[in-house]
Amino acid sequence: AQSVTQLGSHVSVSEGALVLLRCNYSSSVPPYLFWYVQYPNQGLQLLLKYTTGATLVKGINGFEAEFKKSETSFHLTKPSAHMSDAAEYFCAVTNNNAGNMLTFGGGTRLMVKP
Amino acid sequence: DAGVIQSPRHEVTEMGQEVTLRCKPISGHDYLFWYRQTMMRGLELLIYFNNNVPIDDSGMPEDRFSAKMPNASFSTLKIQPSEPRDSAVYFCASSSWTSGKGLEQYFGPGTRLTVT
Numbered sequence: 001a002q003s004v005t006q007l008g009s010h011v012s013v014s015e016g017a018l019v020l021l022r023c024n025y026s027s028s029v030p031p032y033l034f035w036y037v038q039y040p041n042q043g044l045q046l047l048l049k050y051t052t053g054a055t056l057v058k059g060i061n062g063f064e065a066e067f068k069k070s071e072t073s074f075h076l077t078k079p080s081a082h083m084s085d086a087a088e089y090f091c092a093v094t095n096n097n098a099g100n101m102l103t104f105g106g107g108t109r110l111m112v113k114p
Numbered sequence: 115d116a117g118v119i120q121s122p123r124h125e126v127t128e129m130g131q132e133v134t135l136r137c138k139p140i141s142g143h144d145y146l147f148w149y150r151q152t153m154m155r156g157l158e159l160l161i162y163f164n165n166n167v168p169i170d171d172s173g174m175p176e177d178r179f180s181a182k183m184p185n186a187s188f189s190t191l192k193i194q195p196s197e198p199r200d201s202a203v204y205f206c207a208s209s210s211w212t213s214g215k216g217l218e219q220y221f222g223p224g225t226r227l228t229v230t
Contacts, residue, residue: 029171033219036221042224043118043205043207043222045221046218049218090157102219105156106156107156
């Protein structure tokens with residue numbers, strides 16, 4: 001069985017500040033990890049993914065995440081927040097290399113203050 | 115490509131009525147997924163298809179829910195009879211292993227269902 005925990009259902013940062021969204025996973029086998037973003041009234045969009053290889057993964061819109069096996073974490077960061085980053089962010093895991101059974105975390109709503 | 119298309123975008127119906135949600139995956143994609151999103155339960159996978167064949171429907175909440183994929187370009191999720199607790203946003207997603215990007219699921223805009 002696999003699970004995802006996102007610490008903090010709401011995170012608020014000032015424009016230009018560091019964004020850090022936390023994700024911890026549980027998996028019995030090496031996981032594949034994902035971050036998705038959901039803007040209001042839209043579907044989910046893939047930000048980045050980790051499969052194998054380099055543990056620091058870069059995605060779209062300046063986001064990146066680091067896979068830390070020892071900490072079972074896959075935290076999402078961005079050096080400088082923009083107002084347009086305000087959205088809900090979901091971490092997801094699968095250990096099925098067919099990428100079928102995605103398990104999502106509860107989501108973190110990011111608010112960016114001017 | 116137009117992306118994953120879902121219809122209707124919004125559906126309001128009365129308890130007991132039949133509801134049919136529709137999805138057109140991205141052309142050439144061989145996997146199709148149906149998800150449900152609620153405040154209480156978050157995002158849940160309901161069922162997924164591979165090459166039009168249902169592979170895992172263990173997430174379907176009960177017999178009132180059914181899904182079909184009669185061809186590679188169309189899928190339906192039906193609720194009969196509908197209940198207020200079915201109110202949620204239903205997402206369809208697709209992916210393509212033949213393109214080498216099977217791990218990337220592309221989501222539609224969702225159907226917001228309200229059952230009164």
